[in-house]
Amino acid sequence: MSFSVEFIAVGTELLLGQIVNTNASWIGSRLADAGLAHYRQAVVGDNLDRVVEAIRAAGARADVVILSGGLGPTRDDLTREAMAVAASVELQRDEDYAVRLRAYWEQRGREMPESNLKQADQPAGAIPLENPKGTAPGLRLDMGDTVLFAVPGVPAELHPMFDNYVMPALRDLAGGGDAVMVSRLIRTWGESESMVGEILDDLFDSSDNPTLAFLASAGEIKVRLTARATTAAAAEDLIAPIEAEVRNRLGSRVFGSDGDTIEEVIYALLRVRGWSLGTAESATGGMIAARLTAVPGCSDTFRGSIVAYQEDIKVGMLGVAAATIADHGVVSEPVALEMAAGAASALGVDVAVAITGSAGPDPQDKPIGTMVLAVRTPEGSHVRTLHLPGDRERVRTYTTTSALHHLRLALQGAL
Amino acid sequence: MSFSVEFIAVGTELLLGQIVNTNASWIGSRLADAGLAHYRQAVVGDNLDRVVEAIRAAGARADVVILSGGLGPTRDDLTREAMAVAASVELQRDEDYAVRLRAYWEQRGREMPESNLKQADQPAGAIPLENPKGTAPGLRLDMGDTVLFAVPGVPAELHPMFDNYVMPALRDLAGGGDAVMVSRLIRTWGESESMVGEILDDLFDSSDNPTLAFLASAGEIKVRLTARATTAAAAEDLIAPIEAEVRNRLGSRVFGSDGDTIEEVIYALLRVRGWSLGTAESATGGMIAARLTAVPGCSDTFRGSIVAYQEDIKVGMLGVAAATIADHGVVSEPVALEMAAGAASALGVDVAVAITGSAGPDPQDKPIGTMVLAVRTPEGSHVRTLHLPGDRERVRTYTTTSALHHLRLALQGAL
Secondary structure, rough: OEEEEEEEOOOOHOOOOOOOOHHHHHHHHHHHHHHEEEEEEEEEEOOHHHHHHHHHOOOOOOOOEEEEEOOOOOOOOHHHHOOOOHHOOOOOEHHHHHHHHHHHHHHOOOOOOOHHHHEEEOOOEEEOOOOOOOOOEEEEEEOEEEEEEEEEEOOOHHHHHHHHHHHHHHHHHHOOOOOEEEEEEEEEEHHHHHHHHHHHHHHHOOOOEEEEEEEEOOOOEEEEEEEEEOOOHHHHHHHHHHHHHHHHHHHEEEEOOOOOOHHHHHHHHHHHOOOOOEEOOOOOOHHHHHHHHHOOOOOOOOOEEEOOHHHHHHHHHHHOOOHHHHHHHHHHHHHHHHHHHHHHHHOOEEEEEEEEEOOOOOOOOOOOOOOEEEEEEEEEEEEEEEOOOOHHHHHHHHHHHHHHHHHHHHHOOOO | OOOOOEEEOOOOHHHHHOOOHHHHHHHHHHHHHHEEEEEEEEEEOOOOOHHHHHHHHHHHOOOOOEEEOOOOOOOOOOHHHHHHHOOOEEEEEEHHHHHHHHEEEEEHHOOHHHHHHHHEEEEEOOEEOOOOOOOOOOEEEEEEOOOEEEOOOOOOHHHHHHHHHHHHHHHHHHHHOOOEEEEEEEEEEEHHHHHHHHHOOHHHHHHHHHHEEEEOOOOOOEEEHHHHHHHHHHHHHHHHHHHHHHHHHHHHHHHEEOOOOHHHHHHHHHHHHOOEEEEOOOOOOOOHHHHHHOOOHHHHOEEEEEEEHHHHHHHHHOOOOOHHHHHHHHOOOHHHHHHHHHHHHHHHOOEEEEEHHHHHHHHOOOOEEEEEEEEEEOOOEEEEEEEEEOHHHHHHHHHHHHHHHHHHHHOOOOO
């Protein structure tokens, strides 16, 4: 087996779902960036036997086991003790560290609770890893042929310790690194996962470096290319022609790569033109505005939104003609277009997105799942009627994402 | 060992850190709500041997193993096959399901890629779990004394399948035939977990059937009462007096029980008075309106919202006086009160919630994390300034929840 790393997050709060395990994804992406194989992750609660068992099981498979959490001063912080038990060594007081701990508290003008000295107890033979952001040091400890690392669970402490101490050690342990792994995500929207799979089927078969994989989430299909080579540049060279072929075949379905978001792509397109943005929403009830305002720095471009949930607000605030509603129904393309025009005028924006629809459970004048979206730019207006399956929340969420992608396509001149 | 559940998330994208494992925290919190022991979670990539090994290792310890992900139609979807191998049974084509799959695609006027038929292959003896939100069915399969469940990795498909099929089965399995377990969640907002703990401290010590536990997530503290008895009615009888005591001590901090949501509680309070509702949002950008319109049937009460992200929209559409902004700054209690009054007038609503704040990363006229919320009802107006830690998304999310709870308290006359 080639060199591999496993990750164990320690903490009952993770099992109870009180916090999300972002350390696992953060460390996973760091390991992937470095081309290090990482096949398994585990979560265990604050229980000595189970932490010990998890360390031993991971150590039997992997060359390195990284633990996060359980390094604090309270009774349920058991990671140090579990490492000692797993490696069959004693816990010893590190007197130098005890002195530094006391100094840390004195500097802050507070008396140290004696229980905090627990943080200076370390498995015999362990090397402490400095923690500039907190009091709990990390640890490195040999357990047979496996190397254990322990880092704090608090992300602000974990991140610098991992980058400064753990990552350089991992590169050394991996033995000069005769393989680097590089991944590229190509993000698409507008086709099913199986259709994207069929479009790229022969590449999936013929290319084993890079390998291809498909990831689906929230209507988006991501194509992942993963290459291994002796250097990152060589891996990029392997990826480049396949990426070009994938992009060529998928065309305007591709909206970005790697960490790009559709919101950021939209703002980049708007800023090039100097256009401002607003929304007029009925069935989505503010969801499009909420997503667009989640982006830091959006206030140079996003101006506002009118959530016109009731018909008389569509007429009164967005200037939709009562006759248009009477003639076509409130869920109709003419109404969506008038909503977009009304939003552009009322909010003073260059670009407006408007939604009217029947999200259920009670039908409007059109069947449930009928959602009409309009995009108005200074260059023209586009309108589209969608017929969506699923319940209210799914229809609203899909419509929101769909509206953002239609906006993107309109700004790219691809509608 | 008592009854326990383990969770395995399947997906290379999780190991590579491309997505965060929110399914783990969601399922963890569902299990905690139900009082089911859950000691370990694992993540494995899309590799048959490793998925099989993870299923067997978890099955050797736990009574139930829940898997998520790997149920799609593409080649890297291996969960069905891994379950068959782990349980030593064959994969068989479910012809009924194959017919339904074809019908699903036909209804949508699209041709089904043949590869999708893979989703109709199931381990022999498996019971399919219906997936109303997608095409991949879930599975239930016996592996010796352990029961395996597989659910989709897409949260919108996982959530209803888990609640509709997996959770009822878990309650049956946990009861073991001769005991029924009933849990009651009492949902509170506005106090820390430690304060709720102090208020209920003696009950925690004195009551062992039902037992009490505290669960914290997203600012909400849940008190869980779990009783065991020979019948559900007998368990309910054990819970009733303790629940009454808990509710009495916690007073208006309690907003609901079990699956109640703050949104539903608000609509129930509004309908009693016959009052309509709208919002005026700056820093939350439509998030409050989006949450309020997520509730089916809200259109009898919710009328609309004005997202006034820019100052001139606050003045032009909400009628905030320029002098008020000049005197107090745009993030101020007088501005929030004028926004609420303006929304009530512009939207024609009885009750309005307004938000102005500084969510970061760039400060407005007040420090980042300063969020002002106003609630206006026909009986009076209330305004509150919050000083919140954390980044933009955390500040916006907490403010949204906080606004809903202040609205609830105002409607209950408890502000």
